[in-house]
Amino acid sequence: MLMTTLHPAVAAVTDRIVRRSAERRAAYLDLMQRQRDAGTNRGALSCSNLAHGFAAAEQDKPAIRGGAAMNIGIVSAYNDMLSAHQPYGRYPEQIKVFAREAGATAQVAGGVPAMCDGVTQGQAGMELSLFSRDVIAQGTAVALSHAMFEGALLLGICDKIVPGLLIGALRFGHLPVVLVPAGPMPSGLANREKQRVRQLYAEGKATRDALLEAEAASYHAPGTCTFYGTANSNQMMMEMMGLHVPAAAFVHPGTKLRQALTRAATHRLTRIGWNGDDYRPLARCVDEKAIVNAIVGLLATGGSTNHAIHLPAIARAAGIVIDWQDFDELSHAVPLLARVYPNGAGDVNHFHDAGGTGFVVRELLGAGLLHGDVLTVGGTLVDYASEPVLADEELHWQAAPAESRDDAMLRPVAAPFSPDGGxxxxxxxxxxxxxxxxxxxxxxxxxxxxxxxxxxxxxxxxxxxxxxxxxxxxxxxxxxxxxxxxxxxxxxxxxxxxxxxxxxxxxxxxxxxxxxxxxxxxxxxxxxxxxxxxxxxxxxxxxxxxxxxxxxxxxxxxxxxxxxxxxxxxxxxxxxxxxPPGLGVGRELFALFRLHADEAEKGGSAILAAMDSVI
Known part of the structure; x- marks a missing residue:
């Protein structure tokens, strides 16, 4: 792939972030190194500690007890009310099999809550939504605090779940970590038609039954909702940061290809641990360049505004400081390459079929708009300019299409929808x-x-x-x-x-x-x-x-x-x-978070604001 000189705006913003973050980032990396050196792992556990840790591990007991093979901690946001996370129900048993294939073991380290903004939208429960990210981060930290693991797989997709998982896992940044998606549901009722019925209902020109029928035809199966909101923007950013195995984001649940990608994620994690020669700890993968790549990918695809809050929080957990001026300056330099609903007519399945993340990565790399030298979990960032395929039941990656398969959905840098990321x-x-x-x-x-x-x-x-x-x-x-x-x-x-x-x-x-x-x-x-x-x-x-x-x-x-x-x-x-503050639906339990939360531009987080006072 042709690599060009880094765009001056990307270089300038990155340099400013590096300078702004220098002291915090150095302190963070020092802490992560000390965590590894101090023995935040199985080797430092007492016999009683260790025995508790493998007591229920059944056939994996000898391997975990012996300590020679990687033990993977699975942190799962599974529930079967949230359509995007329902497929995760069977992942732990699959991952354990895949780990054994690679000579490793796996245990479910813990579960974290995963609320559905689609269910709580417009309801009192939505007031818990943003702070659920802090709870998820804390839950992830609790899961990984047992020092039983040499790597982690994070199972999560939706709005606050991916940022929360990352924020928590970054406090264990000495571990290699791979995020494992489950994919979008198949396309249902066209989003424009759903929007039309919603407006008719708002005008009193459609019945509740008609509205419910339209909504049920749109949200109709396991998998992520198909519009390009926060959940699917999460998946795009994980690709841009290199925290998935390549091109894993938008393959449907329940398919052989999706299972093969989960298997590949498990196998890959076993090869990037600290006992090998390709150690890729999360603390080194999530650096200033990776954060800039995430912003660029978000802008190039017209992604969710919620990430103007989530990305500063993720960055902050890694000792990196970004602000909205960084978003603004990059937005003026990054062209809009995708029009996915609500920015266009098609959904993420149409985007994926048109060339998807692989096409976008290749275009942005070729224009010097991404840092190609970031440390990813799956090779180099060039490897993410691809799409996965099964051939003779084996997983392979092939180059992303040279041209968009649908230029109403996806366009090259040379002919974007807009010169501005928006x-x-x-x-x-x-x-x-x-x-x-x-x-x-x-x-x-x-x-x-x-x-x-x-x-x-x-x-x-x-x-x-x-x-x-x-x-x-x-x-x-x-x-x-x-x-x-x-x-x-x-x-x-x-x-x-x-x-x-x-x-x-x-x-x-x-x-x-x-x-x-x-x-x-x-x-x-x-x-x-x-x-x-x-x-x-x-x-x-x-x-x-x-x-x-x-x-x-x-x-x-x-x-x-x-x-x-x-x-x-x-x-x-x-x-x-x-x-007065709202009461009921558990809102009073979150008073502590509200009391200590900082401003949106810093991430709107209580735990990160408090963390700053002790670091």
Whole structure:
């Protein structure tokens, strides 16, 4: 493969991240080296410790007891309510067989929760969603804390699960780690048709039965939901970071090819342990260049805005500091190569069929937009410019197609959908926010209109149904940040706002909360920081000063989010009082996380904020 000089914008952003992170990164790597040298492994366990560890290992007891072969820790986010994770139910037994084939052993080290944002969307339970990432990270750490393992396989796919697994595993960065996906469900009802029925229902023109029928025809089988939201963006990023075996992301569950990829992941892990000559610890795989590659892949494919929160958190766990300026500068340099729903008509299965991750990796490498010299679990990054195939029941990788098989879905760097990756930083007297423009018509990139203030999304929907929003309006939903209520997604608003826009109104959303990774055609300035609720310093964010009728300007071209209010009046305004915290559905159990969470741009995490105080 032709390798070109690194793009100057990629080089500049990477160099800045390296300089910014130097002290933290050095301290992290030193800790990981000390963990290995200090004997955070089976060899340091007492006889009683070790006997407890293999007591139930049955046929693997002799190998685990002997200590000569790798013992793999499986951390699983299996449950059979979450469609993407239902296939993981049988993985542990399969992995144990695959490990024995390679002369190793495997044990389920622990399970972590995996909540479905599709089930909790618009419900009170969504207020637990972001902080479930912290719980997953802690659960992963608990699983790996037993020092029984020389490597780990992480079984997870969806929104907070992959970031949480990585954050936890990075604290055991002396171990080699491979992430194991399970693949997307087959395509069901076309996403555009699903969206059409949702909007009809929002307008009162479709029944609940019709809506449920459309949703059930879309979400219909085991596997990841097929739109390009946070879960599938996770899978793209793991490919870009080299943490899967190559091209593993989008092969369907329950197929021979999927099983062969899981087998390959298990076998590969046994070859990159510290007793061999190809040691690839997670701490070295997840470096500044790998994080930049993840951002570039996200931008090139129009991925989820949720990763403007998750990637800073993942990076932070590895001693790396990134911010939204890094996203913004890379976005201006990285072309948009894919249009996957909600940015286009086709889903991830159509994307995969068109050439998928292998095509994107090859194109970005050839344009100097990826670091090709990162340490991956599966070879070099060039090996990820491929697609897996079975030939005579054996797994092989062949080169990704030289040309897109569907240029309405996937295009080369030389003829992109857009020269811009479509995720931009907004800043002004209201703070800093993210906007995703890749699915927004360019004539909607600037919205200047009176605002209407709400404290939750149910209030917005009530106003919509009452006809109070039938005008040009910036819908403001505040007190939705990490400290206020756990920063829920506000995807429930998408159909209503889409109706208003289709009626000809100039509409935008402004919030300190999140929008779904499937956010689409309505411009949305999201993750506004500082959030409206007072921070650690007791000062409310500027969003708390807004009043109904204030003119708000959101402009993706100039990178502006501002209240057009006289400066003296603005400074003199008292902040609005926050609503009381929600109770029920376990939200009160997460009060500790809300109390200690930091801002979205740093990752919106309580455990990472606390971790900084002890490192």
């Amino acid at each position: 995720m931009r930083l907004l800043a002004g007297n209201l703070g800093r926010a993210i906007i995703k423009t890749s699915a927004v018509a360019e004539d909607r990139w600037t919205i200047e209109a009176p605002c209407r203030i709400f404290d939750d999304q149910d209030q917005v929907l009530a106003a919509f149904k009452a006809g109070e929003l039938d005008r040009d309006v910036v819908v403001v939903v505040r007190f939705q940040g990490p400290r206020a209520n756990g920063m829920p997604e506000l995807h429930k608003l998408t159909p209503a706002l889409g109706v208003l826009q289709d009626q000809g109104h100039r509409v935008a959303l402004l919030t300190d909360g999140r929008m779904s990774g499937a956010s689409g055609k309505v411009p949305a300035a999201i993750h506004l920081s500082p959030e409206a609720l007072p921070g650690f310093d007791g000062v409310s964010g500027p969003l708390a000063r807004l009043k109904d009728g204030d003119i708000v300007r959101i402009c993706a071209q100039t990178g502006e989010v501002a209240a057009l209010v006289d400066a003296a009046e603005w400074a003199a305004r008292p902040p609005a009082a926050p609503p």
